[in-house]
Amino acid sequence: MIPFSYYMLGSAFLFCIGLAIALTKRSAIVALMGVELMLNAANVNLVAFSHRDPSFGEGTAFSIFVIVIAAAEVCVALALIIRLFQHFRSVDLHKVNTLKEE
Template sequence: MTTIPIQHYLFVAAAIFCIGLAIAITKRHFIGILIGIELMLNAVNINLVAFGRHDPERLTGQLFALFVIVVAAAEVTVALAIILRVYGRFQTVDPDEVSELKK
């Protein structure tokens, strides 16, 4: 059985991170920005698991990846709640059109 070198994992993770960053910067609505952030978090998870596989005696990479998944789930929950409140108030999900956040 051949093993995949760690450089391949890092290259894929860097590509996914760059795609996520481009999406988060260029999208014009909150959901697109949230998707870009999730892609960046998944790229970090790929790096953590790759380094965890590189050193099989320790499970720190996999444990950190689980922690990132839990944080990402909480982040999505809070972000979607905020998006729903903004949409209810301003009737739009375009961040450029939301100019005030007061009562």
């Protein structure tokens, strides 16, 4: 039986890794991966809470919803990245800054 705090620490760790990737990597695809990691850290949290207090039985079902929606979101995000590439001929996030004020 793994203690509950391990789940928490694990998911916090995972979230921080995802955040670091999303904030530091220049490639849009890798940043998207970081976002996915953050999402799954939240999923781990949901399952862990559900496991600890089974009266909230919906936690696992909710995480499955999150996974499905994340898949859909990835589709949209990849499509956006393709359009980005077609427009800028690059997926470097540092170059995608034309909205900023001069």
